[in-house]
Amino acid sequence: MILYNTLGNEKQEFIPFEGNKVRMYTCGPTVYHYAHIGNLRTYIMEDVLEKYLRYAGYDVKRVMNITDVGHLSSDADTGEDKMLKGAKREKKTVLEIAKFYTDAFFEDCKKLNIKTPDVVEPATNCIAEFIDMVSVLLEKDYAYISGGNVYFDTSKLDKYYVFGNQKEEDLEVGVRDDVEEDLAKKNKTDFVLWFTKSKFDDQELKWDSPWGIGYPGWHIECSSISIKHLGEYCDIHCGGVDNAFPHHTNEIAQSEAYLGHQWCKHWFHVLHLLDRRGKMSKSKGEFLTVSLLQEKGYNPLAYRMFCLQSHYRKPLMFDFDTLDNTVTAYNKLVNRIANLKDDGEIETAVADEYIAKFKESMDNDLNTSLGLTCVYDVLKAKTNDKTKLFLIADFDKVLSLDLIAAAEKVKAENETKTADVDVAKIEELIAKRTQARADKDWATADAIRDELAAMHVIVKDSKYGITWEIQN
Ligand code: AMP
Ligand code: ZN
Helix, strand or coil: CEEEECCCCEEEECCCCECCEEEEEECCCECCCCCCHHHHHHHHHHHHHHHHHHHCCCEEEEEEEEECCCCECCCCCCCCEHHHHHHHHHCCCHHHHHHHHHHHHHHHHHHCCCCCCCEEEEHHHCHHHHHHHHHHHHHCCCEEEECCEEEECHHHCCCCCCCCCCCHHHHCCCCCCCCCCCCCCCCCCCEEEEECCCCCCCCCCCECCCCCCEEECHHHHHHHHHHHHHCCCEEEEEEEHHHHHHHHHHHHHHHHHHHCCCCEEEEEEECCEEECCEECCHHHCCCCCHHHHHHCCCCHHHHHHHHHCCCCCCCEECCHHHHHHHHHHHHHHHHHHHCCCCCCCCCHHHHHHHHHHHHHHHHECCCHHHHHHHHHHHHHCCCCHHHHHHHHHHHHHHHCCCHHHHHHHHHHHHHHHHHHCCHHHHHHHHHHHHHHHHCCCHHHHHHHHHHHHHCCEEEEEECCEEEEEECC
16 A cells, blocks of 8 residues: 655555554644534544455554643644543543543544543553553653742654755744743743643642642643554654644654654644635634534535545635535435345455446555545446445445445335335326316316325426336
């Protein structure tokens, strides 16, 4: 499989450290509010990646953290803890907030057919591991204590900007109103590993540590949770593109300093979902959630399809018109699948040919839009319906659009409708209407049309004569 690797900024063949074993890490949500559909774009694309790796025969173990402490409102280690902010907003405790929004996150994931990773670990479960990692970094002289906090010393590294495309100004502090310069740091790029003497005396969750009572920095949790569950090597680490710097850059710095060797080979970043104000983000106030889409009558899977139609490395502009088009496309696709008959034998040579095409698309830097096109190609293929159904179900293991289940539902609904229908009566009415029209008796013809409409019958005149169907 060819995948773009942010480490190197190029497409590379994806080769795990050990055979077909893939250790995959995903930066999880900060559970202080509902996930917006931008966050969920990232999780949808990561889900497709995981499912495709499994489909391609890899043995995947995937780990995700839940950030329930330490993520400050600015990535430059300043500002208030996001969790505390959420708790204050809702007049609840931090743990109540964390539990509520963790559950809400997984409910959203379920609606979008995003599989729960094999391991999900809240940061507050791993304080001992964080303390251990910080202690080792201090022992190895990669960290220092200043102003009561423990900092990572970035000047000890040969190369800090590992992704190569960040600028020092990204970390410039003191130039924005909401960011204050931390005078305890030796270097501008240094970051906090453990807070004790922070400005936030009211921090709700605090733990004892060799450096005093305090709480962990945000970056340490991902390094530590990954190493706890995946060991010293990670094959692929994922997140939204805003995580690349400083979060992932700092994760690499501290993990490799701690381990003494390369940690993670491949970095997979999903570009942002945008709205007319730019990057969708919670700090801008209003944001779109899956529940809101449902309240507006949208099937969450139409949003999943909306995401699959575009490449993960391109920013994606959200608007309702495009989503409406996707809904139409999804329903049409499902209706076409509902018309397939489950009979005959699978033609394996044809199936192999289409599977190869699907793999070729997905192997090309996870081209989900081409992967989706393969479903349409199958519908047009010169093969029997059994083979088509088999292939669509197979691709949907990765795409997860519930195509077969939705088609079954449409079929069942159509059958119920047809079972309730008095065919003889409808045909009698249509014959009477035809006669009335021939007699130019428009009043009778209109009355019959209304009667048919009340029975949800749509009459169509075509060059082949009059046909009818029951409206869905
Ligand atoms: P957070 O809950 O803020 O820690 O973010 C969860 C995930 O969503 C991270 O991987 C972010 O990089 C990602 N993310 C944040 N905003 C967006 C966006 N507008 N589009 C896509 N992904 C995003
Ligand atoms: Zn992370």
